[in-house]
Structure formats: structure tokens, C-alpha cells
Amino acid sequence: TYEGGTSIPACGNSGCGVFFSWNAGLKPFVSFVSPTGSGKIGATVQILGQGLTGTTAVSFDGVAGTFTLSSDTYMTAVVPTGAKTGAVTIKTPGGMLTSNTSFRVTPAILSFSPSSGKVGTAVTIKGQSLSQTTKVTFGGKTATFTVNSDTQVTAMVPTGAKTGAIVITTKGGSATSSGVFTVTQ
Numbered sequence: 001t002y003e004g005g006t007s008i009p010a011c012g013n014s015g016c017g018v019f020f021s022w023n024a025g026l027k028p029f030v031s032f033v034s035p036t037g038s039g040k041i042g043a044t045v046q047i048l049g050q051g052l053t054g055t056t057a058v059s060f061d062g063v064a065g066t067f068t069l070s071s072d073t074y075m076t077a078v079v080p081t082g083a084k085t086g087a088v089t090i091k092t093p094g095g096m097l098t099s100n101t102s103f104r105v106t107p108a109i110l111s112f113s114p115s116s117g118k119v120g121t122a123v124t125i126k127g128q129s130l131s132q133t134t135k136v137t138f139g140g141k142t143a144t145f146t147v148n149s150d151t152q153v154t155a156m157v158p159t160g161a162k163t164g165a166i167v168i169t170t171k172g173g174s175a176t177s178s179g180v181f182t183v184t185q
Contacts, residue, residue: 004091007089008106009154014103019154021083026120030105031047031048031049032046032047032048032099032100032101032144032168033046033047033048033054033089034105036142037099037102038103038104038106038173039079039103039104039106039109040079040105040106040129041079041081041083041105041108041128041129042078042079042081043096043114044077044078044079045076045077045078045103046074047088047090047099048073048074049075050072050073050076051071051092051094051143052069052071052072052074052075052090052092053071053072054065054071054093054094055067055091056092056093057068057090058075058077058089058091059080059088059089060077060080060081060083060086060088060103060105061083061084061085061086061087061088061103061105063078063083063084064080064082065078066078066080068121075090079103079105079156080160081104081150081152083129084105084129084131084132084171084172085102085105085132085170085172086102086103087102088103088105089178099113104172104173105129105132106129106145106170106172106175107127107129107133107167107168107170107172107173107175108129108175109126109127109168109175109176109178110126110127110128111125111126111127111176111179112166112177112181113139113165113183115180115181115182116179116180116181116184117157117183117184118183118185119158119159120157120159121156121157121181122158123154123156123157123181124152124153124154124156124159125154125155125166125168125177126151126152127151128150129150129172129179130150130152130153130168131150131170132168133145133147133153133168133169134170134171135137135167136153136155136166136167136168137163137166137167137169138155138157138164138166138183139161139162139163139164139181140162141158141159141161141178142158142160143155143156143158144156150164150181153168157181161181163180163181163182163183164180165177165180165181166181167180
């Protein structure tokens with residue numbers, strides 16, 4: 001519905017009339033402004049919808065986030081620590097609204113230790129949004145790994161690994177280490 005102090009000409013500049021109100025008959029919905037529908041922990045996400053007035057909660061795959069409601073059709077929300085790739089849900093007086101697509105929480109590698117080692121060395125990788133890790137590579141070679149928490153993964157340097165970046169892949173995307181892991185003999 002368009003309701004405001006400024007009118008929209010119905011027939012351009014020909015003077016046919018003016019729309020003072022318009023209702024597309026849309027049911028409540030939630031969609032992301034960004035076409036990629038992704039972001040890191042702490043990112044502000046723009047959300048379009050219908051029926052957002054009175055929103056009391058926003059969650060990213062079940063993890064509560066903070067939000068700012070601007071209108072019945074627009075709000076922003078901050079991706080919370082611990083968020084996972086999945087649906088964004090919004091609690092409104094009319095019920096729960098669920099995003100039309102999954103929001104992808106992109107991972108980040110903040111550090112790893114040790115910075116060098118031979119094949120079979122356990123490497124602790126610290127970061128954000130790591131609980132949905134599906135793959136870890138050292139210089140392009142796939143490693144075995146254990147997800148310890150949303151902020152830590154332990155991976156074993158694989159046979160054939162070469163000196164290079166560590167890459168973690170999750171349901172939300174991939175993160176590449178800024179530093180290089182050196183493979184020793």
C-alpha cells in the first residue's frame with residue numbers, strides 16, 4: 001500500500017488521475033535485499049517483507065539476532081555469533097515468517113597453529129562460523145578434520161599437502177587463511 005503525502009500519477013503526465021492508495025494483496029513474506037543472501041558474523045542484513053510491523057524477534061537458523069524495524073516492509077538485522085546457514089525467521093504478531101531462501105553465513109579463518117608441520121600434524125584452526133564445515137584443504141589437498149565448536153576446527157595435514165593456504169568450506173561458503181601453512185619433511 002502506498003500512503004503518503006506525495007501522489008503518484010496514474011497515467012504519467014497526462015493528468016488521468018492520481019493513486020492515493022495501492023494494495024498488491026501480498027501475504028506476509030521475508031526476502032533479502034542482497035541477491036547473494038550471505039554475510040559474515042556481525043554483518044548487517046537488509047530484509048524486505050510484508051507484515052513486519054510489531055516484529056519481536058529475528059533468528060538466523062535458530063540463533064537470535066538484533067534487529068531494527070524501519071517499516072512494515074523493511075528492516076535490518078545483525079548476523080549473530082553462532083549463526084548458521086539456514087532460514088531466517090521473524091516473529092510477528094501475525095505469526096512466524098520464514099525467508100524464501102536460506103541465508104548463508106560465510107566462515108572466517110582468524111588464525112591457525114602451528115604454522116608449519118609434516119604430514120599427520122594436527123593443526124588447530126580458529127575462526128567464525130565453522131560448525132557447518134564440510135571440507136578442509138592444505139595447499140589444495142583435502143584433510144581429515146574434527147569440528148570442535150563454531151570457532152574451532154582441528155585438521156590433520158594430509159598426504160600430498162603442499163605449502164600454501166588453508167581453506168575451510170562450509171554450507172555458507174569458503175574461507176581462506178591469510179597466512180601460509182608450511183609443510184615440512
